[in-house]
Amino acid sequence: MYFIRCWRRSTAVVTSIRSIPAKRLLCSGSEDDTVFALSSGQGRCGVAVVRVSGPSSALAVRSLTRVLPAARIASLRSIIHPQTQELLDRGLVLWFPGPRSFTGEDCAEFHIHGGPAVINGVLQALGSLPGLRPAEAGEFTRRAFSAGKLDLTEVEGLGDLIHAETEAQRRQALRQMAGDLGRIYQDWSDRLKRCLAHVEAFIDFSEDELVEDGILNDVDVAVRQLQTQIGDHLSDQRRGERLRTGVQVVIAGSTNAGKSSLLNMLTQRPAAIVSPTAGTTRDVVEVPLDMGGYPVLLSDTAGLRDTTDSVEQEGVRRARQRVEQADVTLAVVDLTQLPSEPRLMPAFLSGHLRSILEQTSDRRQCILILNKSDLISTEQKRSVRASLMQAGNVPHFCFLSCHTRDGLQDLMTVLQERLKTLCGDPLLGNPSLTQTRHRTHLQKSTEALHQYHHYRDVDLVLAAEGLRLALSSLGRITGKVGAEEILDVIFKDFCIGK
Structure with missing residues (x-):
């Protein structure tokens, strides 16, 4: 029997928080703010998860439950509105002091009953606290990236996992989220850094005979190996994409x-x-x-x-x-x-x-x-x-x-x-390219490596610049170099609460 079913990409809908002033909802605060959002799915459900992240997370927990629980241990607590003292719900509260949290900051989670009235009540209570604001789309994950918890390929893997509708998509996203793709690019970056360091050392110190003979030949071999591996990676027939x-x-x-x-x-x-x-x-x-x-x-x-x-x-x-x-x-x-x-x-x-x-x-x-x-x-x-x-x-x-x-x-x-x-099978062999963005930067990196060979015997400074450009292109994939200009593109597809 064959297996076939309809699938559809879903878009998260943000629960309305009527009691929070509109200007606070629309503001784009700094990463020093403490943010909160519903991190579980919309609609009626047995359990909903409200996440809080930032320096005032402990204050938020104390304000709603009166007692800060032990770290990383689920505690059953009465959740109370800090202003009216009204009982909102009874649920599990978890406290994750930074840096051992998803975002690297102090974090807390309220596991509450999933009715719309309960969820809105808790969100309104958090919104009434000073220094807290609703999270923007993808803001929790963006903070995790800023804290070095994830590189950009892992962030993209997490986004793909959220949107995965089939088994094969889930497997590919999990593998990327685990860092398999990022490790390949990081290894190439490390090898390029070594090549660039050797070339620059030769430029600066070769006349003083402080550099070993044949170092440029070793760089030539390493660059050709990188070109071959990147070329093989690019010739995947767009399987991952x-x-x-x-x-x-x-x-x-x-x-x-x-x-x-x-x-x-x-x-x-x-x-x-x-x-x-x-x-x-x-x-x-x-x-x-x-x-x-x-x-x-x-x-x-x-x-x-x-x-x-x-x-x-x-x-x-x-x-x-x-x-x-x-x-x-x-x-x-x-x-x-x-x-x-x-x-x-x-x-x-x-x-x-x-x-x-x-x-x-x-x-x-x-x-x-x-x-x-x-x-x-x-x-x-x-x-x-x-x-x-x-x-x-x-x-x-x-x-x-x-x-x-x-x-x-x-x-x-x-x-x-x-x-x-x-x-292809996402669990076999090396991970495939999954983003057009990756392909573009890898192609630019390949072109830069050709520049190295073109200028190798003509102008070693220009050849080194080719290695530097190749390294920069690789760094843009993982976010190690020049990440700011592509962050908004990556995070715009994340839902509120992630």
């Missing part, structure tokens, strides 16, 4: 081939209108799915044909555009439209695929779906199979009946193998 954002699977073909029926069958719901009238689908219908743990954005497209209808022409244009962007194309063909002569079938299908894929040269990522197999005999099916197998120039094909669902399991097996190839 594709796994993070989802694989684009596009259903394409002529009108009435069964494309919308296939979409409905894969999504297990009537996501698209199915009609015997040709040209029913005129726009792209997208459905996010979890296929065996891999994220997929499945798209049904308009039937490809020549038409005078301006609306349908736009639908055909969008369909072709989507096929060009596809990671996998499901080319659907109506079996009843194939030539009756078996030897003509390969040429017919080859021409049909050219009309669908156009200039897309890589047919390895195309799966040919021979639909309506219930309308032909077993003998005809055997003849079609033999003819296509003999031709050898047709991509992988599957017989399918969207009416009887016969052949669905074979299609899912092929599709899941294709997804595994495209995304």
Whole structure:
């Protein structure tokens, strides 16, 4: 049995805190402030977690519970509004004195009942205390980064873990959050620092014969090794990025081939209108799915044909555009439209695929779906199979009946193998690139290393500058160099309370 379910990225909604003045909600305070927020999910739940971080965290705990509990030990306490002395709830309180906390600061957590009235009551009570303000999106994690608890790759891994909708996404995010990717980049940075130090030492002291002979040759070897390793890392076919954002699977073909029926069958719901009238689908219908743990954005497209209808022409244009962007194309063909002569079938299908894929040269990522197999005999099916197998120039094909669902399991097996190839196993081998930002900085680093080789025998100062630029580009990935200009980009997707 195959596993498939819908997935959707969620956006956290901030609980309203009506009693806190608007100017305090909108202000962007300094990291010396003490901040608080709901750190668990929205909606009614058994337990909600309210987190506090900053120098006044101990004051907040004492104000609401009267007694500061022992560090890192859950204590059952009555939670009282500090101004009205009203009992708000009874829950667990945890105290994490810095630096042994998530943010590196003094932190506290209130584990309370998850009803909206209880949550709002505790948030309002915290907001009434001097020196406390609501946290901004991602502010807890940003403070952890500032305290050196996380580097930027680990921060991004945490963000991906929060948004993970499939098993493979979760595994990749956990591995990045554990620092596997950051350790690779840090190792490259350390080796580059050593190379740069040796080159600068040679520039400054070679005339005094204080530098060993052959040190520049050792640098040359080390730089080439780094170039090879970075190049291998970049040539990962975007596996990590594709796994993070989802694989684009596009259903394409002529009108009435069964494309919308296939979409409905894969999504297990009537996501698209199915009609015997040709040209029913005129726009792209997208459905996010979890296929065996891999994220997929499945798209049904308009039937490809020549038409005078301006609306349908736009639908055909969008369909072709989507096929060009596809990671996998499901080319659907109506079996009843194939030539009756078996030897003509390969040429017919080859021409049909050219009309669908156009200039897309890589047919390895195309799966040919021979639909309506219930309308032909077993003998005809055997003849079609033999003819296509003999031709050898047709991509992988599957017989399918969207009416009887016969052949669905074979299609899912092929599709899941294709997804595994495209995304890889996030637990095996070295971790893959997950962010376009990483790829950009690594490419700049590679270009800078080429600068080193270009100037190596011409101007050693310019060659050293190439190493310095490469080191700076690597540092921007982990946040060790020039992080400020990219912090807002990274943290903007975090929810309040994280």
